[in-house]
Amino acid sequence: MALHKYKIAAEGGMTRDMVIEAESREESLSKLRAKDMFPVKYCGTDVAGKSLPSLRSFRDRFNVYEFTDRLAPLLKSHIPIERALQIIAASMEHEGSRQIVIDLRRGLHEGKNFSELVRNHEPRFPKLYANLLEAGEKTGCIPEVVIELQKFLNSGRETRDFLITCSIYPVIVIGVTAMVILLLFTVFIPRFATIFQEMGKELPLPTRMMMFGSTMLTGFWWLWLTLLALAAAGIAQLFQRPAGRYWMASKVLKLPILGPLVCAVEMNRFVRTIAILLKNHVPLLDTVEVGRKVIQNPVISESFANVSHELRSGAKLSLALRKSPYLPIDTIQLLKVGEESGKLGEVLAQAADEHENKLKVRIKRLLALFEPAVIMVLAVVILMVVISIFLAIFEMNEI
DSSP: EEEEEEEEEEEEGGEEEEEEEEHHHOOOOOOOHHHHOOOOEEEEEEEEEOOOOOOOHHTTOOOHHHHHHHHHHHTTOOOHHHHHHHHHHOOOOOOHHHHHHHHHHHHHHOOOOOHHHHHHHHSSSSEEEEEHHHHHHHHHHHHHHHHHHHHHHHHHHHHHHHHHHHHHHHHHHHHHHHHHHHIIIIHHHHHHHHHHHHHTTOHHHHHHHHHHHHHHHHHHHHHHHHHHHHHHHHHHHHHHHHHHHHHHHHHHHTTTTTTHHHHHHHHHHHHHHHHHHHHHTTHHHHHHHHHHHHHHHHHHTTTTTTTHHHHTTTTOOOHHHTOOOOOOOHHHHHHHHHHTOOHHHHHHHHHHHHHHHHHHHHHHHHHHHHHHHHHHHHHHHHHHHHHHHHHHHHHHHHH
């Protein structure tokens, strides 16, 4: 399906560019007329000698963080959504992002709800986005909802940037360590092995073990590459099946260090989502369902499968969530306090902030311990190589 570009009539006697995806020029004209747009000039499917980018590439360039950061202050200043979208579209440099905002504005002119339009672009917007906007439309507090969305997205972005920043140095250390070990076993040890073998003397056991490891690594490199490719294909095949993803997720949760960390990340996302939804007057059943959908680990998500049923039976949220072994006890206690005070959303938001700070401290400490651990592994490997070489040298001197 090709992209056809037109210049169409706009307000005030001006023209603007419009891209339509269609099988033929006639179909693109029909789509324009269906939208009450009047083409002035057909620009073809090629601009400046280059093919027009596909609609998917437009969407892939859309930045929901940037869009929300621009939308929130405009709505806070009591500017109507339609006018706010017009201002945002005019300030965007990338044509694809501008086109998406224009589509949203056009949908408002057609009488559609903003949440419905956002849901149609769901690959570019989180699922929480449309649900919160829908709640804001029902309660008449869309500006407040967008501000909460801005805080939520920025919080997630800050956590992700924090993880990336803290992981740079450990990744470099691991890379250097792997490179040094690889050079030891593929370059240095084979050279010493050739010298020792020419002397015809039986070598000590540690030296023979190092040489055997070097021979296995350099002589059978094709075998290791084959095994690595098969392992990667097997893992990919495993993740394509729901049962495989569930099995892998359950094994990850049982790991000593990674398991509690994954659980903490998922629970922080879950509590944060519930807090935002409750603060914006979303019904409790819908809140729990949306909160469960943001959990990526299927094992943890399944632990909340019966929450909706228990809520319909009259149980309180704290009692229904208590049956999950992954939600921290202190969060359950805060839930009870929020239910008693009638400020459940505010209490959970404070709990989410506290858990997020604790999570960052835990990650920072873990990475701080990880760096010397990698260095110690490198030191042990080098020490073993040096000892094996010196033992062989001492054995040669006895000849």
